[in-house]
Amino acid sequence: MLTTKKTIRRQVILDEAAKLFKEKGYGGTSMRDLAGNVGLEAASMYNYIKGKDEILELICQRIAGIYISQLHDIEQTEATYAAKVEALIRLHIRLMVEEGPAVSVANHDWKYLPEPQLTEFKDARKSYEQGFARLVEEGIQAGEFQPLHPSVALFTILSAVRWVELWYRPGRGLSAEELENDIVAMLLKGLAK
């Protein structure tokens, strides 16, 4: 069992690693770079974490876990399909704004995961996308959404929220809140019948 102190230190390592992976790429980041940023000797790092593979695995699993569990919670609610889709869009944008580096690693560096984690991650992502597409499909059947091909609706939503990572920089005349509200306003209106 991990002590609290060890858990906190591990999370600091994961957060710094995500920033470095985003900045220098997964391949371009060494355990030595990471140790320097965390303020540990390279050798001491191994008291907390096995290596880069384990770091990547923990970051990807954590982000995938958030999406899957939120989808699951949302599926259980009695809300309208529009409210369910809105909750997922808001989750994506908030995670991107609040946990940018970790989300970026889960979006781009997952391909460096070793097996079996690679397959597990791809399965988790597929199951999330299928669940999201199902909400869109059910919303169409319920007459709440216009009759779009569910894949087109899904990927239009996912691309809009993922793109935020590439173009949005906070504090240039557009707050995170306005960003979130405007994307929601445009996408939900686009879906509605």
Next chain:
Amino acid sequence: MLTTKKTIRRQVILDEAAKLFKEKGYGGTSMRDLAGNVGLEAASMYNYIKGKDEILELICQRIAGIYISQLHDIEQTEATYAAKVEALIRLHIRLMVEEGPAVSVANHDWKYLPEPQLTEFKDARKSYEQGFARLVEEGIQAGEFQPLHPSVALFTILSAVRWVELWYRPGRGLSAEELENDIVAMLLKGLAK
């Protein structure tokens, strides 16, 4: 002045190069690979083209030129802002479907352009995005579109159409025409007041 035969051969070289760059990356493609695909000796290639830099330059210039000239034509028309934005969205999707490799090179490999072409390309892209954002802004002022932040509307549109490259494969139950119509239906409804 280029003879017609030389012009045609050059276009074949550019088309094959775009496919190879997309497949193997710009850095991973050699003039020898390209010669092999075109059916020329590596040495004869230089009768048609100076080298990889020139190929990249011609591909990026051609695609940027299509966007800029279409935007210019659309700006001159008397149509509604919705019709203008629709025309640009359809242009993006059609180019992506019909000229996938060249569009992909212009989207990803432009960063390998040498100067001054790199700066020219970035300026052209910026001027295109500003022109597109201006149409959105004018549509909002004219009361045609809902009052979104123009950057949010612009990047939601651009991300939706660029993403097509990554997820759409023709002939899996969704024709290029349905794809185009559904994206237009969702994005224009999303913009409308």
